[in-house]
Amino acid sequence: MTSTQTVDALAVTRALTNAVIAASHAPSIHNTQPWRWRPHGDRLELSIDESRLLAVTDPDHRLAILSCGAALHHALISLAADGWHATVTRLSETNRPGHLATVRADARIPVELAAFRHLQTIALRHTDRRAVSDTAVDADALRTITAAVEARQTLLHVLRPGQVLDLASAANHAQRTESDDQAWQTELRHWTGGPRPLGTGIPDTVIPRTAAPTTVPGRDFGHRGDMTVADTHDRTAVFGILYGPGDGDIDWLHAGEALSAAWLKATELGIAVLPLSAAIEVTATRETVRRLLSGLGHPYLVLRFGVQDPDTAGPHTPRLPMEQIVEQP
Numbered sequence: 001m002t003s004t005q006t007v008d009a010l011a012v013t014r015a016l017t018n019a020v021i022a023a024s025h026a027p028s029i030h031n032t033q034p035w036r037w038r039p040h041g042d043r044l045e046l047s048i049d050e051s052r053l054l055a056v057t058d059p060d061h062r063l064a065i066l067s068c069g070a071a072l073h074h075a076l077i078s079l080a081a082d083g084w085h086a087t088v089t090r091l092s093e094t095n096r097p098g099h100l101a102t103v104r105a106d107a108r109i110p111v112e113l114a115a116f117r118h119l120q121t122i123a124l125r126h127t128d129r130r131a132v133s134d135t136a137v138d139a140d141a142l143r144t145i146t147a148a149v150e151a152r153q154t155l156l157h158v159l160r161p162g163q164v165l166d167l168a169s170a171a172n173h174a175q176r177t178e179s180d181d182q183a184w185q186t187e188l189r190h191w192t193g194g195p196r197p198l199g200t201g202i203p204d205t206v207i208p209r210t211a212a213p214t215t216v217p218g219r220d221f222g223h224r225g226d227m228t229v230a231d232t233h234d235r236t237a238v239f240g241i242l243y244g245p246g247d248g249d250i251d252w253l254h255a256g257e258a259l260s261a262a263w264l265k266a267t268e269l270g271i272a273v274l275p276l277s278a279a280i281e282v283t284a285t286r287e288t289v290r291r292l293l294s295g296l297g298h299p300y301l302v303l304r305f306g307v308q309d310p311d312t313a314g315p316h317t318p319r320l321p322m323e324q325i326v327e328q329p
């Protein structure tokens with residue numbers, strides 16, 4: 001006969017495996033998936049994977065840690081949807097290099113409908129690089145998305161129309177700086193384009209064939225992709241800055257959790273999200289973006305919100321096989 005303890009041990013192992021699978025769908029800078037999970041009894045340890053960092057684009061690991069924060073939030077959604085309460089310790093004192101968080105599944109809880117719904121949304125969420133439609137973003141939806149961010153120790157500043165022009169000029173400047181830098185271009189070429197058979201990076205299928213005539217430029221991938229984008233303007237797009245009072249690892253981890261929470265909520269509300277990080281990657285333009293916050297904090301990521309037709313969404317990006325993101329204890 002199987003004891004209650006054995007049943008629980010099996011159930012927790014299954015829930016932790018499901019959590020890692022859900023987390024693998026998280027968004028990440030250039031789809032680097034810079035996370036590594038280590039299951040251990042009723043715990044999962046999350047670390048940054050040194051082999052998938054962007055030395056030129058992201059030397060401080062701001063965007064990599066932010067990506068890991070998104071994966072952490074996805075994992076927590078999965079545990080909640082499996083009926084587990086989880087205790088998280090972030091950046092605690094372990095001597096494991098790159099350690100970011102430990103998640104402990106410590107008690108059974110009733111499954112809330114919202115957690116179940118978010119788990120379904122994880123499979124639908126994706127980066128939408130198409131031009132936004134003419135339909136305006138609903139103000140109530142924006143307030144709900146902002147609340148999802150603020151519940152995770154991060155803030156969202158929605159730009160006023162006049163500030164969008166300042167953002168556009170910063171994004172253009174960042175784009176030029178990156179285009180003129182050979183090392184930057186080499187790194188970009190390594191992670192983007194082609195079919196991406198190894199499961200990382202951004203395939204041509206989700207890179208626009210032409211640059212849509214937008215006020216704030218999307219990322220210039222340095223080559224044309226295969227995705228057809230409408231030749232419309234981004235007049236109805238709303239731009240926001242994820243930000244907070246600190247500018248260190250813990251702040252970026254929280255910002256990633258906030259990004260995931262906001263993006264899942266936005267997807268459920270029919271709002272498409274496009275992260276724009278070029279202006280954050282370049283030191284000078286990050287400072288320009290910081291000034292848009294009137295000295296209230298440090299910027300982590302720029303987000304574009306817009307309404308899209310969900311039925312014409314493009315394909316999903318590939319993901320690494322589990323054995324490359326899970327470490328055996």
Ligand SMILES: Cc1cc2nc3c(=O)[nH]c(=O)nc-3n(C[C@H](O)[C@H](O)[C@H](O)COP(=O)(O)O)c2cc1C
Binds near residue numbers: 067
């Ligand atoms: C921190 C961060 C920064 C990103 N910056 C950009 C960007 O500047 N331009 C862009 O087109 N996509 C950007 N993305 C989206 C990623 O390319 C995308 O998440 C990844 O390719 C996986 O695709 P998916 O989101 O469709 O699953 C960013 C994502 C994250 C998490």
